[in-house]
Structures are given as C-alpha cells and as structure tokens.
Amino acid sequence: MHMRTRTLTALAMGLSLAVALPHAVQAQTRQPNRVVSINPFLPLGGYFQGEFEQRLKDNLAVAFSASSVELEDRYTNADVKLRLYPQERGLQGFAVAAGLGYGRIRNDNGNDYVCPAVPGFVCEPNKESTSGATFSVEMHYQWLLGKSSNTALTLGGGAKRYYVDEKKGPYDTFQRFVPTLRLTIGYAFK
Structure with a gap:
C-alpha cells in the first residue's frame, strides 16, 4: 500500500x-519585448517626453529616449539608457538605469536686451544656448497591465548631469545638474 x-x-x-x-x-x-511610451500630459504645455525600450534579457533592457521640457531654462535631450530589472521579469517591476546622451540648454532672457525705438522693428529676447554630453541615473517602476500585458504605465525619477562647453560664453545661469521625473503610458508588444 x-x-x-x-x-x-x-x-x-x-x-x-x-x-x-x-x-x-x-x-x-x-511576454512583451518592446515598449513605446510617452508622457500624456506634457504635450498640453508644448513639451515632450517619449521612450522606446527593448528587452535584451530577462533582467536587462536598452532604451532610447527624447524629451523637451522647460524649467527655468529649456532642456532638449536624446539619451541611450541601459536598464537593469533585478527581479528578472523583463520589462516589469523595479528598474535602475544609467544613460548617456546629448542635451541642449536654452535660456530666453526676455529682460536682458535693449529694444531700439524704431517704428516697425520687432524686438526679440536675448537667447543663450549651450549643448554637450549628458549622463543620467534613474529608478522607476513599470507595470504591464491588462490580460495581454500590452499597456505599460511607468513612474520614476532620477537626475541628469550636463557637461557643457565653458568656452562658448558665460553660461553661469544654466543649471548643469537637474532632477528628472517620469510618468509615461505606452504600448508593450512583441
């Protein structure tokens, strides 16, 4: 028995x-291998944040991102990020990333110019800009929602460092280290 x-x-x-x-x-x-996502709120203010992410392994992904936002200055960026998912669930859950990219900082100093009193003359603000390499770090949490896990919702933050050329002029007013936030919704697919 x-x-x-x-x-x-x-x-x-x-x-x-x-x-x-x-x-x-x-x-x-x-399980999806790719995610295309954007911040749905930034276009309402004339800004943009979007990303394409490709899973390489269960714990590793590469992402290509672009953004254009305005804090005190206008920041326009393009980055490549290597993202680690320590829980090894592909594009889901907690992740940390390091990124390299290229960024441009533009400052529209509306008060730093003299406008001549000439009829028909259109006066424009003094625009200063600089650009250079960037390095970023971030943490986020990404959910893949729905029966087929096709809806991606991501929430996170980090910091970005701008390596700008000091020889281009006196850009002391530009912030070279800025915080970053991420709230995106997107589509996950094979």
Missing part, C-alpha cells in the same frame, strides 16, 4: 508538471 501511494503521488506530480509547464512556457513567450 505504501508503494502504491508513492507511485500515485509521483504520477500526480508528473501529470501536474506536464499540464503546468506548457502554460508557464506559453506565458513566458507572450
């Missing part, structure tokens, strides 16, 4: 594994 119980238990475990394994493999193969 004892041998029969062991045999039935082993048979039940084997049958359970045979049924569960294809479902686990199928769920793993349905």
Whole structure:
C-alpha cells in the first residue's frame, strides 16, 4: 500500500508538471519585448517626453529616449539608457538605469536686451544656448497591465548631469545638474 501511494503521488506530480509547464512556457513567450511610451500630459504645455525600450534579457533592457521640457531654462535631450530589472521579469517591476546622451540648454532672457525705438522693428529676447554630453541615473517602476500585458504605465525619477562647453560664453545661469521625473503610458508588444 505504501508503494502504491508513492507511485500515485509521483504520477500526480508528473501529470501536474506536464499540464503546468506548457502554460508557464506559453506565458513566458507572450511576454512583451518592446515598449513605446510617452508622457500624456506634457504635450498640453508644448513639451515632450517619449521612450522606446527593448528587452535584451530577462533582467536587462536598452532604451532610447527624447524629451523637451522647460524649467527655468529649456532642456532638449536624446539619451541611450541601459536598464537593469533585478527581479528578472523583463520589462516589469523595479528598474535602475544609467544613460548617456546629448542635451541642449536654452535660456530666453526676455529682460536682458535693449529694444531700439524704431517704428516697425520687432524686438526679440536675448537667447543663450549651450549643448554637450549628458549622463543620467534613474529608478522607476513599470507595470504591464491588462490580460495581454500590452499597456505599460511607468513612474520614476532620477537626475541628469550636463557637461557643457565653458568656452562658448558665460553660461553661469544654466543649471548643469537637474532632477528628472517620469510618468509615461505606452504600448508593450512583441
């Protein structure tokens, strides 16, 4: 009787594994490999933040991002980020990233110019700009929602350092180290 119980238990475990394994493999193969996302609120103010992310391994992804926002100055950026998902769930969950890119900082000093009193002359503000390499670090949490995990919602933040050329002029008014925020919604796909 004892041998029969062991045999039935082993048979039940084997049958359970045979049924569960294809479902686990199928769920793993349905996992999205790419996410395209944007911040849906920034376009209302004339700004932009978007990203394309490609999963390389279960714990690693590469992302290409672009943004144009205005704090005190106008910041326009393009970055490549290497993103680590320590929980090894692909494009889901907690992630940390480091990025390299190129950024431009523009300051529209509306008060720093003299407008001649000539009829028909259009006076424009003094625009200063500088550009250079950037380095960024960020942390975020990304959810893949829905039955097919096609809706991506991401919330996170970090910091970006601008390496601007000091020889271009007196750009002491430009911030070279700025905080970054991320709230994006997107589409995840194979």
